[in-house]
Amino acid sequence: MQLNPKQTKREQLPARTLLSSTINVGARESAAPPLDQPYITLIQIAHNSKDHSVLRLPDSAKKMGRANSTYWQDVKNGIAPPAIRLGERAVGWLTFELDAILAARALASRTNKPLDIKLFVSILAAPRLSLKEPTSCVEGIENV
Secondary structure: OOOOOOOOHHHHOOHHHOOOOOEEEOOEEEOOOOOOHHHHHHHHHHHOOOOOOEEOHHHHHHHHOOOHHHHHHHHHHOOOOOOEEOOOOOEEEEHHHHHHHHHHHHHHHHHOOOOOHHHHHHHHHHHHHHHHOOOHHHOOOOOO
């Protein structure tokens, strides 16, 4: 297949690999290849988890099998979930999110099913990331 260098990456992908809906990532929307159903199920299981414990950096990095600095690099690159604020100078990671990522990686390696880990992490953390955006109910409030 001959590609025109001026085509965008989205135009270069075959039509069957494009997601029918778009995923809202921050303020921009982008098309991404879909996740297989087992990965979607892992995300649903994680979101329904009753375990809302939080791990600090050394324990989170150890659970994921990474060094502390490498774990921060993974967060920056979007292959680990963003931290949650615990205080002014303290952050941590939700255990159920880390468990879901490990389960997805295990599933991908044992079944040879492709996994876009960045997409998986962005969908996994999306419900809590969407809460950061201002809502319309606070727009009319003025400083008192």
